[in-house]
Amino acid sequence: MNKIQNALEEIKRGCAEIIDEPRIEKLLTNYYENGENYFVKAGFDPTAPDLHLGHYVLIHKLATFQRFGGIVQFIIGDFTASIGDPTGKSETRKILNKEDILKNATTYKEQIFKILDKDKTNIVFNSKWLYELGIDGLISLASNMTVARMLERDDFSKRYKSNTPIAISEFTYPLLQGYDSVYLKSDIELGGTDQKFNLLVGRTLQKVYNVGKEQSVLMMPILDGLDGVQKMSKSLNNYVGLQDEANEMFAKLMSISDDLMWEYYNLLSIKNANEINQMKEDVKNEKLHPKKAKEDFAKEIVDRFHSDGDGEKAREEFNSIFQKKELPSDIKEVEIEDGTWIAKAIVIAKLESSTSAVRRLIKQNALKIDDIALNDENLKLKQGIYNIKLGKKRFVKLKVI
């Protein structure tokens, strides 16, 4: 296999759909024969302060392109964030204020260079050219799209049918994202499969505005969240943040289902397809315990976002807590007054939000003091130190003084 074919294989790995693949091949050929680079665009709305593993699927693919001559156009959608991408949303998104957007954007910059090559990355803010577009520009931009076509979009049509409001501003979102491609003269745009409509608008607009090229589109599957049901997102609290502390990151990854683990391997591991298939086979034949496979994956990810060896440390901590049922090493300590009612103390320690909830948990044998289940919900704490375990995951050390 020659270099070009090899590069193409790497690029295609794990991706869901490619539109205009021959064009990508031409760009690669041109790179290898003439040393000419090309532009790969991906946009991120700075709507949350940090990125999670779901975003990493795309960023990883951008890094792959950088290895084969791609110059990354990393768009921080500061302007479009103020509209709110309607993709996958069932209702109009809240509009963020400027300060939050800028703050988030700064954190983004810090995080992506854990992965991307600085010399081959242009970070750009789309407010730069979208402000210049002006009202007349916007109107002529909007004349390139019909309401009927907009309503072809699955999420719009669903909302329309179910009588959920759609703001006109949301219709402008795909247009503005598409205009980014016009302004930047992108060759390839990356996005999730849910972005298909927006990505295709980019192609259409490049043609209308005579950019002289129509971008190829490469779509990656959407990473499922830890629950394995909905896509990974901060608001659903089923995400692994890139900045998560090592032990937490490890524990979160261990909680995914076995089926989902293969999906994660496929989209996030540096292991190649053959290795992954071999593991899958071994698990099936019971040569490899699925828990071991999951640990290896969790270790790989923790090592990548922290430093080498942190994954192994996290694994040891994890097993000591959950296998040997020991307490975590960095357990939170809270001081409590003598004679405090146990339920009140748990609320003070912020393990639960109400004493009613704690009462219920006590009735369900979920509260353990020094590893012994408490059955007296009226208990008042006397002086001393108590290790409290609430359910499987919540711990606190109470110092009663």
Place this chain on the structure above:
RNA sequence: GGUGAGUUACUCAAGUGGCCAAAGAGGGCAGACUGUAAAUCUGCUGGUUUUACCUUCGAAAGUUCGAAUCUUUCACUCACCA
């Protein structure tokens, strides 16, 4: 602008004067079983030292012994017409 329909807990959704802290489903939490996996079974899922009381059904005011339920005003959403 006109006409009609609607707004119930985290989400969907029942309830149309008292038996309503409000059915059911999903989600979540907990217990059992496990590999803190999945699946399954069981229980819980407004608050308060809790056989009781307090605050909730878009907002406010009213009718009533008693209101999620009836009346009025307001806000918001949707459909049709313009």
